Amino acid sequence: MTHPILQMKGVAKRFTLHHQNGIELPVLGHVDLAVSSGECVVLDGPSGMGKSTLLKMIYANYRANAGSITVQPPGGAAVDVTQATPRTLVQLRRDTIGYVSQFLRVIPRVSALDVVAEPLAEDARDDACALEAAREQARQWLVRLRIPERLWHLPPATFSGGEQQRINIARNMIKPKPLLLLDEPTASLDAANTETVIALIHEAVQRGAALVGIFHDANVGAAVATRRVNVGEFREVAP
Numbered sequence: 001m002t003h004p005i006l007q008m009k010g011v012a013k014r015f016t017l018h019h020q021n022g023i024e025l026p027v028l029g030h031v032d033l034a035v036s037s038g039e040c041v042v043l044d045g046p047s048g049m050g051k052s053t054l055l056k057m058i059y060a061n062y063r064a065n066a067g068s069i070t071v072q073p074p075g076g077a078a079v080d081v082t083q084a085t086p087r088t089l090v091q092l093r094r095d096t097i098g099y100v101s102q103f104l105r106v107i108p109r110v111s112a113l114d115v116v117a118e119p120l121a122e123d124a125r126d127d128a129c130a131l132e133a134a135r136e137q138a139r140q141w142l143v144r145l146r147i148p149e150r151l152w153h154l155p156p157a158t159f160s161g162g163e164q165q166r167i168n169i170a171r172n173m174i175k176p177k178p179l180l181l182l183d184e185p186t187a188s189l190d191a192a193n194t195e196t197v198i199a200l201i202h203e204a205v206q207r208g209a210a211l212v213g214i215f216h217d218a219n220v221g222a223a224v225a226t227r228r229v230n231v232g233e234f235r236e237v238a239p
C-alpha cells in the first residue's frame with residue numbers, strides 16, 4: 001500500500017453548547033483512519049453519528065479536541081491539520097484538499113462561469129492565456145454537468161438547488177487535488193447528473209486522488225466505494 005495521503009490518529013470531537021449551560025456533546029471518541037491514493041472511502045452510519053463532523057475536522061472547519069489529522073500530498077510536506085496555522089490551511093485548501101459540500105456558498109455578482117473557473121484562475125494570476133484556458137475548462141465542466149448555456153453568465157444565487165449543487169461540484173473538482181472530501185454531493189441531483197458525478201468520482205480515483213465521502217443514496221455509495229467505514233466504530237463510548 002502506498003503512503004496514506006490522509007491519516008487520522010486518535011481524533012476526538014465533542015461540542016460545547018455555550019447557550020445551554022455549557023453542556024458537552026461527545027460525538028467522536030477515537031477516529032483512526034488512513035486513506036491512500038486511489039481509494040474512495042465511503043462513511044456509513046445512521047444520521048447524527050458524526051459523518052459530516054469527521055469531514056469538517058479534516059477540512060479544519062471544526063477543530064478536533066484530541067489526536068492528529070495528517071495530510072501528506074504526494075511529493076509534498078506533511079501537515080497536521082489540527083496544529084496548522086491559518087496561512088498553512090489556506091494553502092492546503094487551495095492546493096491539496098477539495099471539499100464538495102451539499103450547498104454552494106454563493107458569491108454575489110460573480111457569474112456561474114467565473115465561480116467555476118476561479119480555482120484555476122487564481123493560479124493563472126494575470127496570465128491572459130492561462131485565464132482563458134481556465135474559462136474554457138469551466139465551460140467544459142458546465143456542459144458536462146448539463147448547466148444550460150443561458151445560465152452561464154448569471155450569478156448562481158437564483159439557481160435551483162440541483163443547479164447550485166452542480167456549480168459547486170464543478171468549482172470544487174475543476175482543479176485536481178490529492179484529497180477530496182464529498183458530503184452528499186448528489187443529494188439534489190437527477191439520475192443523469194448523478195451518473196455524471198459517479199463518473200467524475202471514478203476519474204478522480206483513477207488519477208490517484210484519495211477520496212472520503214458521505215452518500216445517503218445507497219446506490220451511489222455502492223457505485224463509488226473502494227472501502228466502507230462505519231463511523232459508529234469511532235463513537236465516544238459513554239462513561
Ligand SMILES: Nc1ncnc2c1ncn2[C@@H]1O[C@H](COP(=O)(O)OP(=O)(O)OP(=O)(O)O)[C@@H](O)[C@H]1O
Binds near residue numbers: 047052
Ligand atoms: N456545530 C455544531 N454544534 C453543536 N453540535 C453539533 C454541531 N455540528 C454537529 N453537531 C452534532 O454532532 C452530531 C453529529 O452530527 P453530524 O452532522 O456530523 O452527523 P451525520 O452523521 O453527518 O448526520 P446526517 O447523516 O444526518 O447528516 C449531531 O448530534 C449534531 O447535532
